Amino acid sequence: MNTFDLSIVLSGQYHEWLVSGFLLSIQLALITLVIALPLAIILAVLRLAPYAPLRGISITYVEAIRNVPLLAHMLFWYFGAPELLPPPIKSWIYQHNIEAVSAVIALVLYTAAYMAEDIRSGLRAIPKEQMEAGRTLGFGFISTMRLVILPQSLRVTVPPLISQTLNLWKNTSIAMVIGVGEMMYQAQQVESATFRGFESFAVTTAGYISVSIVITLLSSWYQQRYPVRSA
Amino acid sequence: MLDIIQTYGLYYLIGQYPNGPLGGLLMTLILAASALVLAFPVGVLLALCRISPFAILRVPVTGIVYVLRGTPLLMVIFWAYFLLPTLTGQRTDQFGTMLAALVIFDGVYLAEIIRAGILGLPRGQMESSRSLGFSYLSSMLLVILPQAFRNMLPSLVNQFVSTIKETSLGYIISLSEVSFVASQISAQLPTKPLQIYALLGLTYFVMCFSLSRFAYWLEKHLAVRSAKV
Amino acid sequence: MQTNRALRNHWKTAVLALTLATSASAWADQLSDIKAKGELVCGVLGTDEPFSFIMNPATREIVGYDVDLCKAVAADLGVKPVVKQLANTARIPELQQGRIDLLAASLTHSKEREALINFSLSTFITGQKVMVKADSGIDQLDQLAGKKILTIKGTTMEQAVRSKLPTAQIVSFDTNPQALLALQQGKGMAYANDETSLAGNFAKLADAAKDYRILPQNLSTEHLALGLRKGEPAFQEQVNKTLRDLESSGEAQKLFTKWFGPDSNMKFASRSFKIETDNIN
Numbered sequence: 001m002n003t004f005d006l007s008i009v010l011s012g013q014y015h016e017w018l019v020s021g022f023l024l025s026i027q028l029a030l031i032t033l034v035i036a037l038p039l040a041i042i043l044a045v046l047r048l049a050p051y052a053p054l055r056g057i058s059i060t061y062v063e064a065i066r067n068v069p070l071l072a073h074m075l076f077w078y079f080g081a082p083e084l085l086p087p088p089i090k091s092w093i094y095q096h097n098i099e100a101v102s103a104v105i106a107l108v109l110y111t112a113a114y115m116a117e118d119i120r121s122g123l124r125a126i127p128k129e130q131m132e133a134g135r136t137l138g139f140g141f142i143s144t145m146r147l148v149i150l151p152q153s154l155r156v157t158v159p160p161l162i163s164q165t166l167n168l169w170k171n172t173s174i175a176m177v178i179g180v181g182e183m184m185y186q187a188q189q190v191e192s193a194t195f196r197g198f199e200s201f202a203v204t205t206a207g208y209i210s211v212s213i214v215i216t217l218l219s220s221w222y223q224q225r226y227p228v229r230s231a
Numbered sequence: 232m233l234d235i236i237q238t239y240g241l242y243y244l245i246g247q248y249p250n251g252p253l254g255g256l257l258m259t260l261i262l263a264a265s266a267l268v269l270a271f272p273v274g275v276l277l278a279l280c281r282i283s284p285f286a287i288l289r290v291p292v293t294g295i296v297y298v299l300r301g302t303p304l305l306m307v308i309f310w311a312y313f314l315l316p317t318l319t320g321q322r323t324d325q326f327g328t329m330l331a332a333l334v335i336f337d338g339v340y341l342a343e344i345i346r347a348g349i350l351g352l353p354r355g356q357m358e359s360s361r362s363l364g365f366s367y368l369s370s371m372l373l374v375i376l377p378q379a380f381r382n383m384l385p386s387l388v389n390q391f392v393s394t395i396k397e398t399s400l401g402y403i404i405s406l407s408e409v410s411f412v413a414s415q416i417s418a419q420l421p422t423k424p425l426q427i428y429a430l431l432g433l434t435y436f437v438m439c440f441s442l443s444r445f446a447y448w449l450e451k452h453l454a455v456r457s458a459k460v
Numbered sequence: 461m462q463t464n465r466a467l468r469n470h471w472k473t474a475v476l477a478l479t480l481a482t483s484a485s486a487w488a489d490q491l492s493d494i495k496a497k498g499e500l501v502c503g504v505l506g507t508d509e510p511f512s513f514i515m516n517p518a519t520r521e522i523v524g525y526d527v528d529l530c531k532a533v534a535a536d537l538g539v540k541p542v543v544k545q546l547a548n549t550a551r552i553p554e555l556q557q558g559r560i561d562l563l564a565a566s567l568t569h570s571k572e573r574e575a576l577i578n579f580s581l582s583t584f585i586t587g588q589k590v591m592v593k594a595d596s597g598i599d600q601l602d603q604l605a606g607k608k609i610l611t612i613k614g615t616t617m618e619q620a621v622r623s624k625l626p627t628a629q630i631v632s633f634d635t636n637p638q639a640l641l642a643l644q645q646g647k648g649m650a651y652a653n654d655e656t657s658l659a660g661n662f663a664k665l666a667d668a669a670k671d672y673r674i675l676p677q678n679l680s681t682e683h684l685a686l687g688l689r690k691g692e693p694a695f696q697e698q699v700n701k702t703l704r705d706l707e708s709s710g711e712a713q714k715l716f717t718k719w720f721g722p723d724s725n726m727k728f729a730s731r732s733f734k735i736e737t738d739n740i741n
Contacts, residue, residue: 067439068432069396071410076432079417079641080425094646099631170303177403179610179631179642184305189632192549192614195576197313205306212301238517247520251543312550316557324544324559403634405506405547418507418637419517421644421664 009199014190018200021186022207028100028172028182032107033165039108040115045145047120058116065113070174073110078102078178103175103182111168115161122157123149155228162219169211183207232426239416243430246407254407256434262326262408263395266333267387270394273334274341279371281346299339304397308332312404325406329398337394344386348379381453388446392439399435409434491537491695494561499540502530503560506545507635509660510719510726511566511684525719526564529583529686529703532711533562536702547634549614552576555687562699563687566654568616569740573687580686580699582740585733587678588620590650591643591658594673598649601677604628607649610639617652620679636661644668650675654682656726663725683740700738707735 009015046058065073082090082098093101126149134144176185187204191197236243246254253261280292299307311332315323323331352375360370402410413431417424494500504512504526512524522543534541546554551565555577569579590609592598606627611617613632621630631648633639640661643651653661655674662669686703688696706712712735720726 063440063443064436067392067396067443068435069399069410071399071402072428072432072435075410075414076425076428079638079645080428083425083645091646098647166301170301173303173305174400176305177634179633181631184303185632187309188549188613189618193619195552197309197553201306201309201313205302205310208303208306209298209301213297216297216301242514242517242520247514247522250519250521313553316559322557322559403547404550405545405634407545414635414638415507415514417641418635419514419664421637421641422668424641 273338277342
C-alpha cells in the first residue's frame with residue numbers, strides 16, 4: 001500500500017478532474033433546484049385543489065416517484081425512456097449532452113416529489129379558515145393560495161425545503177451510473193487511473209461535506225432569522 | 232414484457248441461486264431487513280449519546296452524525312469498500328461491504344428517529360422511574376425505550392422503505408441485488424431496456440408503496456389507541 | 461506548512477499500522493492457504509462474452525474462457541473453484557485486499573498495473589478497437605477526434621482512447637453491455653473495447669450486426685492475463701505451470717476453439733498467439 005499523499009490530487013491533471021466534477025455536481029444541483037421548486041409548488045397546490053382528479057394526479061405522481069429508488073429512475077430515464085421519442089428528436093438530443101439531461105430529469109422528478117410533500121404540510125399548517133375567508137372575500141382558489149396561504153406557509157416550509165436541498169446535493173452523486181462526469185464519477189476515475197483511492201475519496205468527501213455544511217448553516221440561519229410564529 | 236419474465240423471472244427473483252450466489256429481489260429484501268435490524272442498536276446507542284448529559288459522549292457523536300448526514304451514501308459505500316478490510320483484517324465481500332455501509336448510514340438516521348421518540352415522551356416518565364429507584368440506564372431500557380419504540384414504529388417502517396431504496400446502490404459495487412440483476416438482464420436483451428427498467432421501477436414501487444401504506448395505517452391505528460388511553 | 465507535514469506523518473503512521481494489521485492475516489503463503497480452505501476464489505466480470513458471462517438464463521451460471529482458466533487452475537490444485545462477480549473498477553482492489561485469490565476478469569496486463577499486482581503468462585492477445593454504426597461515415601480512427609466515445613470504467617480502454625484521441629469526449633459505463641446499448645441508442649459516435657469483446661457484442665446484436673462496423677486500426681494491443689497478489693511466488697509459479705500445461709497438452713487450443721473458434725459466436729478463424737510468455741512488449 002502507498003503512503004497517504006494528497007499532493008497527487010491537489011494539483012495537476014487529477015486535481016482538474018476532481019474540480020470539474022465538483023463544479024458539475026454543483027451545476028446539477030442548482031439546475032435541478034430551479035426546475036424542481038416550481039414543479040413542487042404546483043404539485044402541492046394541486047394536492048389541495050377542490051377537484052378530485054387534480055388531487056389524484058398529484059397523489060399518483062408523488063407516490064409513483066417516491067417509492068422507486070433514484071438509481072432506477074436514472075437507469076430508466078437514460079437507457080429506457082428516450083427510446084420512446086420519435087427518431088429525429090431522439091437523435092437530436094443524443095447529439096447533445098444526453099447524460100446530464102437524463103440525470104437532471106431524474107433528479108427534478110425525484111426532488112419535486114419530496115419537496116411537494118414538504119410544501120403541502122406547510123400549507124396545511126395554515127388554518128382552513130384562511131382559505132375560506134379569502135374565498136368569501138371574492139378571491140379565487142389560485143389567488144387565495146398565491147396571496148394569502150403561500151406567503152404565510154413560507155416560514156414553516158423553508159427549513160424542510162433546505163434539508164431536501166441537502167438531499168438533492170447528495171443525490172447528484174448517483175448520476176455517476178449513467179456516465180455523468182460529476183464529482184463521484186471523477187473520484188472513481190482518479191482512483192482507477194492512479195490507484196490512490198484514499199486520497200481521491202478523502203478530497204471528494206471533503207467536497208461533499210463542505211457544501212453540506214453550508215446548506216446546514218443556511219438552514220439554522222433561516223430558522224433563527226425567521227422563527228415560526230405560533231398562531 | 233411477459234416473455235422477459237418467463238425467461239428471466241427466476242434470475243430476477245433469486246439471482247444465480249442454486250448454481251451460484253443468491254441474488255435478485257430476495258437479496259434486496261434480505262439486505263434491507265438485516266441492515267435495519269443491525270442498524271437499530273447502533274441507532275439506539277447514537278441516540279443515547281446524542282441526548283446524554285455527558286459532553287464527552289454528546290459532542291463527538293453529534294459531530295459524526297452531522298458528517299455522515301452531509302455525505303452521500305455512495306461515498307460511505309466506497310469508504311466501507313476500502314476501509315473495512317483494512318480496519319477489521321477480515322475479507323469482506325460485496326454483501327458485507329454494503330451491509331456495513333447501510334448499518335452506519337441508517338444508524339445515523341435511526342438515531343434521529345429514536346431521539347425524537349425519546350424526547351417526545353413526557354419528562355415525568357424518566358423522573359418517576361428514577362424516583363422509584365431505577366438507574367438512568369435501566370429507566371431508559373425498561374421505561375422510556377419501549378414506549379418510544381411504539382411511537383416511532385411508523386417512522387421505522389418508513390425507514391425500511393428508505394433502506395430498500397438504498398440497497399439499489401449495491402449495483403455500483405456489482406452486488407447482485409435486483410437493480411444489478413435488471414442491468415444484467417438488459418445486457419442479455421439489448422433491445423428491451425425500456426421494458427426491463429420499467430419492470431424494475433414497478434417492482435420497487437409495489438414493495439415500497441405497500442410498506443408506506445402500512446406505515447400510514449400504523450400511524451392512524453396507534454394514534455387511535457393512544458387517544459383511548 | 462509545519463502542521464501539514466505533521467498531519468501527513470500522522471497519516472503515514474496510521475496507514476502503516478493498518479497495513480501491518482492487514483498483512484499479519486496474510487502472512488501465510490497463499491498457495492497453502494488455498495489448499496487449506498479447499499477453494500480457489502476467482503474474480504470475474506460476468507458481463508463480458510465470451511470471457512465470462514451468463515449463457516443460459518435457466519441455469520444462470522457464469523461461464524466463459526476466463527472461467528475455464530480458473531477451473532483449470534483449481535483442478536490442478538485439487539480445490540473447488542468459486543466464481544465471484546466483480547465490477548470493473550473493483551478488480552484490482554478486490555485482489556489486493558484478499559477477497560479473491562485470482563483475477564480472471566478480462567484483465568489487461570499493463571505497465572501501470574505492474575506496480576500493484578502480478579500477472580500470469582498472457583492468456584490472450586487482442587487489439588483494442590472501436591465499433592461504429594455502419595452509416596456513421598467513419599472509417600478512420602482520426603475521424604473520431606472531438607467526438608463522443610463510449611467505454612467502460614476502470615479499464616485500459618479509457619487510457620488508450622485518451623492517448624490516441626486526446627480531443628475525444630469519453631463517457632464511461634459500469635459494464636460492456638451498457639456501453640454497447642449507448643452506442644446502439646446513438647448516444648456516442650464510437651464504442652471502444654477489446655476486439656474479442658466487440659466480437660461478442662456483434663454476436664449479441666444478431667440481425668442488427670450488419671448496421672455496425674469495427675474499424676480496422678488498433679487503438680492498442682492488449683495482453684490479457686490472470687492477476688495475482690504481489691509476493692506470492694509459489695502460487696504464481698503454480699498458476700503459470702497450469703497455463704503451460706494447458707498449452708503443451710493442446711487444451712489451450714481447445715479452449716480457444718470452444719469460445720472463439722469458427723463454431724462459436726466469435727467466429728475467429730485461428731489463434732494468433734500461444735500461452736508462453738508474460739512479456740507484453
